[in-house]
Amino acid sequence: MARSPERAIRIRASPDWRTLTSTTTAPASSASPAKRRPPKSSGGGLGRYIIVRALLIIPTVFILVTLVFVLMRSTGDPITAKLGGQLPADQLAERIHAAGYDRPIIVQYLEYLGQIATGNFGTTLTDNRPVTEILVTYGAATLELAFYALLVAFVVGIPFGLIAAYFRDKGQDASLRVFAILCYATPVFFSGLLLKLIFSVWLGWLPVAGRASVSAQLQMELLPNKTGLYTIDAIMTGNPAVLGDVLAHAVLPAIALGLLTAGVFLRLVRTNVIGTLSTDYVDAARSRGVSEYRLVRKHAYRPALIPIITVIGLQIALLLGGAVLTETTFEWKGLGFMLSEYLQARDFVAVQGIVALLAVIVALTNFIVDIIAALIDPRVRY
Amino acid sequence: MSTDTVIQPPKRRLRDRLPVVHQVRQSVGLQRGMLVVGLVLTGLFVLVAIFAPLIAPFGFAQLRDLEGPFGSQQPPSAEHLFGTTVGGYDVLSRVLWGAQTALYVIVIAVILSLFAGVLLGLVSGYFGGWLDRVLVVVCDAIYAFPSLLLAIVMAIVISGGQSNLWGGVFAAAISITVVFIPQYFRVIRAETVRIKAEAYVESAKVLGASNGRVMFRHVLRNATRTLPLIFTLNASEAILTLAGLGFLGFGIEPTAAAEWGYDLNKALSDVSSGIWWTALYPGLAIVLVVLGITLVGESLNDLADPRLRGRRRVAQASGEVAETSVVPGGTLIAGPGGLAGLEDGESFDEHGIEVRS
């Protein structure tokens, strides 16, 4: 019985929408050229792939930056949005003119593109700071949060995903799947609030909010070459109490944000491993007497990892979106927290700048993740 | 081909053709449990949303009744089962009314993105060329971007932040739509590209069918079979995005409608002082609705994927012998098409609802 491509692809479709869409497009676009190309690919494939993939960053960033510009400016100029109604009309007009917002939109757009190309993402209206400075000041905090959250996601998501696949359709699997669904059915701000309520307010074990207590912060401020990454700064103070304080502050936000992503990872690992477990090569390995544990751990996991890593790249976006909410919940002073502050203040120049900046970051991380995925796949490497 | 398809009479019974009913009947054990729980939760949500005006003890913006103001941050009591918020609203009422807002947003967002995404995906995937390439790059770019941020930007554009019920609902729905279009686009486009290469589409082309005919008669209907699945998954995503917007202060004014995310935002400071009821109930409402819809979506997906679908085990060597599989019209000569799938474990498992639906 001929195996129709329809089914082969349908099998790849997994319910998480990010997974679903990304994995269904991949085989569809790669299947036809593979059939037509001569079987052996020539050397140097990886180098070419990296270059092509790197070039793709440019249109991605360009499209997002343009989209943000067009959308944000379609409602009018930022000064009216911020100060409209608060200032007399002539003063307002004067300030609009001074900022150049009365020029033709296309001129402003081109100027904006030019600025972005030179790394200038604008200056905030409320406190008159360059957006890039905000990145430098607060980016470290978001990076730190994202790192810890990813750590939680990996530590929870991947082993549990493998366990669920191994015990497929048994009790362990069912409870892990419900756990995974609960993980991403719970908005981070709600799980954050619950964690806060239980561990900080009722039990009093962990701090309620912030990145460090005032005294710890003061000690780190005194460091000559501080990084902004509190974990590293705390180590540099050489004071274990400071490090403990910083880590205690990170626990709840990292869990709240990490569990969200962990749920996605868990089901992703489970589905992909179950998928590869039913391939011929797993059966072939089984027929050589390879143990079931090893089949899951070695034969199914590694090939399953390639689509997983690609999807993890897309999870970076989810993580950043979640970071905005987590940072707001825990008053974690990172980019997301600042974004929400500027949103409340209706400072749309700042919002536009931060969003555009995040677009660049997302495009870059996706690039790196794709390269890693390619490196794992020997079919691309050789 | 599998046995059942040959022995089966040409017409299937209605109960096997109804989308969800068919899946419930098809599922077994845990999978059925998950699907049923999901359906119950989702059904409950829809009922509450429709009958909120009847069920809720108070209005969503009601601050006082005949006996005077409710009071702020009152703990749960007989009068206010879930307590009252910092703004003096009844938590229970706002949780129930919130279902209505959520349902509005889901329905509008999903319908809008469905139409735009499906049409774009179909045209782009079918015709290919430069339009396709541009659309793919644009959608990929949007797709890779944090959806919440995009929704925020859209909310600013549409409503400048806050507004009344319908303004707010549409703002939220359209923001979510913009985020969803690339997803529908990608799925439908991928399906279209795949189906375009199927022999039956090529066969229609060879016959000289016009592009419109091929697209709508052959491609569209086959490409949209996965939609119910994406539909459920995006519905839950819509709720989370709406709540996220509300939490960041881009939801709907409390006097215009009840919105769970907004209530959670207001509960943020309550939690620090140990007031739990203002956060717990709206949060639980979100979790339960998303859980319900996700369970339905996941179960449908598992059932659609033969490799993930569970089956009952059979008793020792039971079942009818393969003779039943013989095609009407002769034994050997007509060819035993019947048990084809049994030839190896993998293709055997492939007979799923694709074959029968």
Next chain:
Amino acid sequence: MSTVVNIERLGVSFATDAGAVKAVDDVSLKVERGEVLAIVGESGSGKTVTAKTILGLLPDTATASGAVILSNKAGTAESDVVSLSKKQLRAVRGTDVAMVFQEPSSALNPVYTVGWQIIEGLRAHSSISAKDARAKAIEILGRVGIPDPEHRVDHYPHQFSGGQKQRIVIAMALVLDPGLIVADEPTTALDVTVQAEILDLLRRCRDEFGMGIVLITHNMGVVADLADRVAVMYQGKVVEEADAKTLFASPQAEYTKALLAAVPYVGTGTASAIERAAKRPADWVEQTPVVEASGLEIVYPGRFGKPGFQAVGGVDFVIRPGEVLGLVGESGSGKTTIGRAIAGLTKVTGGSLRVLGHEMNGVREREFRPLRSRIGFVFQDPASSFNPLLTIAECVAEPLVIHGRASNPAAARKRVDELLEAVQLPKAYGDRYPHELSGGQRQRASLARALALEPELLIADEPTSALDVSVQARVLELFAELQREFGFASLFISHDLAVVDILADRIAVLYRGSLVEEGTGAEVLGAPRDPYTQRLLASLPVPDPVAQAERREELRRLREAV
């Protein structure tokens, strides 16, 4: 001689959506050391299920009864696979019995080197050191004929050709020196010239390693080439079991007789082709050809600036009215591409291709569309050639509706019924959905659709390669009948020389995008001039053990001559 596997009263059932289905029913078989037992049958006969049971590889949805007694190579231990625990099964797999899979490219894990995969099997069963295991892997790769094994051992599966991959899969099966190898359609996915090499290798497994082999196949030629004993399975039961020579010389069971009769032989079509040629009018050669290719070139564009892939280069041929041209070639030879180009599905990039008087090089779809009513097309895969959401009658009515012969499918029903009758399908089948028909029935419906407008040209792209041999025979017969009746010209594409020979007036042999030989069946098959055609012909196993042994010699001589 000692028995390596003894299957006793095996029954296997599967849970399906439609309830339990029995796939294997009361099967008893034995394999001795150094013997090849072929289990032959068409799809659904239960042969693969039987084979998988020997390794305990059935899916969770299956339950087995009876016994499969497996002995180790030395004959010192026995175990019943059906009742073994998972752990015991693992100990048996690889050491006592090993498996060779149908599709070598999917039987190898793409992300590990072949050496890693061979060593893994070794180390799963013994505490051999990494260095020794590697030495053993290199040795076994050398023995199965992989050149430069010291270096190739570190290569990934995708760096090998299909035939080499199958050699590696066989090497993996051999490395632990099991008493029995189960080979499940080991050559079905391979081209016929490669198939001959793999069959040779399996023969060496038997002769040099002294293994018992269970060969699962549907191909009677392969059986004749390799098997010592044959078991014929039909609908889950063994209907006949005999040694190979006896079975082919005097089959007993009705089913076996019918099966053997259905196998196409090279040379059967020559007589009818001559007959047809004699009937043609004298001026036939001067008539305008339906299809005329000269210097035809088709290049698929490369991606990301890579050079394109030339599928067809410099091909010349003609198809005259009412004539069947058989186009033969192995995978990647460009035969399907040519068919698609004639139907306007693939762009012609160079040379000239005239179809029904129209130049296809640079043709626009709009100009070509009116011509489409004069061309029919039958696709290879019967599973996907019908829109699953339309009934057979609606599908067959499509061409009539599109070209304005009927306003809607219902209005075309009368004509559709006639067509269904012409392809020997009951009228009532028109109301069925495609998945409710078997592969052979669908392929007939496909013919009905292609013939609906009575085209002058019919392109058939491997129309029978997905079908069982008995079904294939019927479809081919039908095709010949319809061709006589309707008198269309046809391009018949196939990888199987014997199939093409039955139908074609002339045969064209394609090799790597160019035409190496063209002529009547008698010329091409009787006295091939091109070395590739000679090799192709000699590689094709015939369903007769005695004749096949001679051909094998012939092929060996050909290979040595190269």
